[in-house]
Amino acid sequence: MAATPILDGLRAGQAPVDVPGETHAVLVEHGGERLCAFYANDASVPCGPDTTHRSWSVAKSITHALVGFMVDDGLVDVDAPAAVPEWRHDTRADITLRHLLTMRSGLAWNEEYSDSGASDVVNMLWGAGASDVAAYAIDRPLSSSPGRFFYYSSGTTNIICRVLGDLLGGGTPQQRRSAMEAYLTERLFAPVGMERTTARFDAAGTFIGSSFMFATATDYLRFGQLYAHDGCVGGNRLLASSWVEGARTKTARGEDPDLDYSTHWWLFNRLPGSVAACGYEGQFILVLPEEDLVVVRLGKTPVEDDPAVRSWLVDLVGEILT
Numbered sequence: 001m002a003a004t005p006i007l008d009g010l011r012a013g014q015a016p017v018d019v020p021g022e023t024h025a026v027l028v029e030h031g032g033e034r035l036c037a038f039y040a041n042d043a044s045v046p047c048g049p050d051t052t053h054r055s056w057s058v059a060k061s062i063t064h065a066l067v068g069f070m071v072d073d074g075l076v077d078v079d080a081p082a083a084v085p086e087w088r089h090d091t092r093a094d095i096t097l098r099h100l101l102t103m104r105s106g107l108a109w110n111e112e113y114s115d116s117g118a119s120d121v122v123n124m125l126w127g128a129g130a131s132d133v134a135a136y137a138i139d140r141p142l143s144s145s146p147g148r149f150f151y152y153s154s155g156t157t158n159i160i161c162r163v164l165g166d167l168l169g170g171g172t173p174q175q176r177r178s179a180m181e182a183y184l185t186e187r188l189f190a191p192v193g194m195e196r197t198t199a200r201f202d203a204a205g206t207f208i209g210s211s212f213m214f215a216t217a218t219d220y221l222r223f224g225q226l227y228a229h230d231g232c233v234g235g236n237r238l239l240a241s242s243w244v245e246g247a248r249t250k251t252a253r254g255e256d257p258d259l260d261y262s263t264h265w266w267l268f269n270r271l272p273g274s275v276a277a278c279g280y281e282g283q284f285i286l287v288l289p290e291e292d293l294v295v296v297r298l299g300k301t302p303v304e305d306d307p308a309v310r311s312w313l314v315d316l317v318g319e320i321l322t
Contacts, residue, residue, distance in 0.1 A: 004319035006312075010038040019312050021282065021301030024134070025217040029225070030293045030320055039217070040299075052196055053220075053298045055213040056279030059199075060157050061204050061247075062223060064264035066164060067101065068231075068243035069187040076168050083163050095146045097163065100156040101263045102251040108143040110151040113280065113303065121154045126180060131206040134162030134296035150252035150261060154210035155262070161209040174207030178187060180207050192226055192233055194219040211280075217296050224285040224294035227265075227275060247275050248289070258310060270314045282309045291321060 007028070009016065015023045015038075024047045026038040039047045055062070070076045077096040087093050092107070099105045110120045120140070122303065123129055129136025137155030161180075169179025182206075189197050197219045200212035215223075226232075227247060231239030252261040259265040259278075268274045268286065277285040282301035287294050295316060301309055 003081035006316045006319055007036055010036040013038065015040060016312055018136055019301065019309055022189065022301060023297065023299040025298045027217045027221045027296040029221060049218060050216060052214040052216055055215065056211055056281065056283050058277040058279040058283045058285060059209050059211055059213040060264045061277035062213060063157055063160060064247060065188060065239060067160065068239045070164060071243065072240055083166065084159065091142055099146045099158060100160050103150050103152050105156050106142045106144045106146040106148060107140040107153065109140055109151060109155050111152050111154060124155055131202055133158040133202050133208055134206045137235055151153050157210035158206060158208060161207045165206055173203065176205035177201045193222050193237055217298055220285050220296045221294055224287045224296065227287045228289045228292055228294050230289065236305060246297065258307065271317055282306060285314060293320065
């Protein structure tokens, strides 16, 4: 493949100049060939192949895979009312896992990352809800009928993780956590080869699947390859093809014209056929299945500069495929 300006810089160990903030790692794999593995390695940002990076909302796409495994195993029906005891006898009883996966639960929620005191996501992760993130989200009232409106909510993901944890382990927080850790390892981490990935749990034993997973850049790349290869690894099917295809199906128009939403994955409108796991401060796993291309970008970029990171990723993909 001909050299490209962006790849040349990455291969030379140069951080991308058109990406604001810090770029900690960039991995690109195309058609089974590793095109580059960039790691920042200076005094302020020492990174390497063994460095683990916080996923932020990239973990939501990993939660999508987790639900898919449990569907395959006959443990859950995404179109049945979510198994949340607190909702059994009120207007929230009709909320399904699919509503939660597509961010159409109807639950009131403020996803703004600020210290204003009004942010539900901040209060859930670091404030009053930190010891039981799902309970905090479960307690939100309805603001609209389930299924009617799209509204991005990290709380809905943690409700999903509580439901799945109850189905796997139930009982005590330790039982819930142990069962989920074992399931993640047996169904995802080990078969995919995510060797240094760890999930974080709250005191209630719930996997904080909205935000808190730590993995190396290579582990994130291997997860992206699962979706690039139609749910298969080494010829072995791990996820149903229909579940993987669901990640590529638009369910809502995003506020940003460059992005639409599917099911705990985003769609890059400038790259037809792509899916992306996107996280706070510029974490990305960008997957183009038809091209067998996966790009991982990890770093720390101000939220307002996220469009610049996406544009850079689009340019990088354009160079690779030209």
